[in-house]
Amino acid sequence: MEKLMNPMLNHSDPANQLILQESNVGFSLLNASLVKMPVFKEKQWILIIANFIAKFFDIMNPYYSGDIFLPTISAVIYNFKVLFAATYGNSSSFNIGNFESRFVPAPKVNFSMTQEFSFFNMLASTKVSIWRGSLISTSKIPF
Secondary structure: OHHHHOOOOOOOOHHHHOOOOHHHHOOOHHHOOEEEEEEEEOOEEEEEEEEOOOOEEEEEOOOOOHHHHHHHHHHHHHHHHHHHHHHHOOOOOOOHHHOEEEEEOOOOOOOOHHHHHHHHHHHHOOEEEEEOOEEEEEEOOOO
């Protein structure tokens, strides 16, 4: 996730071009309905979801303080779009470049960071895959 959070990510670097490839992730993202990307910033977790069903990037932030997260959210979404398009091209059912972003409700919780991440994971995931030390989860079930 740290690479996707980098607003200066070099998309032409061969190492970065491999980030979303099936050999790196363990499956083709074209087969996923939802791809969840947990982001830790300012001692808070937010969740960005590439929602291939609704053709949106859904953003869940229980603290409703989007302003400090907007640069990071923008970087993750932009980098995901560029790398997804480079890896998979345009799918016959959607064009990742046309996905817009939307904030979706997330209940505020008063947990520790570990418990809070577990809450997000439980809320938004049915399967979890390890991806380069970060958790990326996919699901065929919309929440």
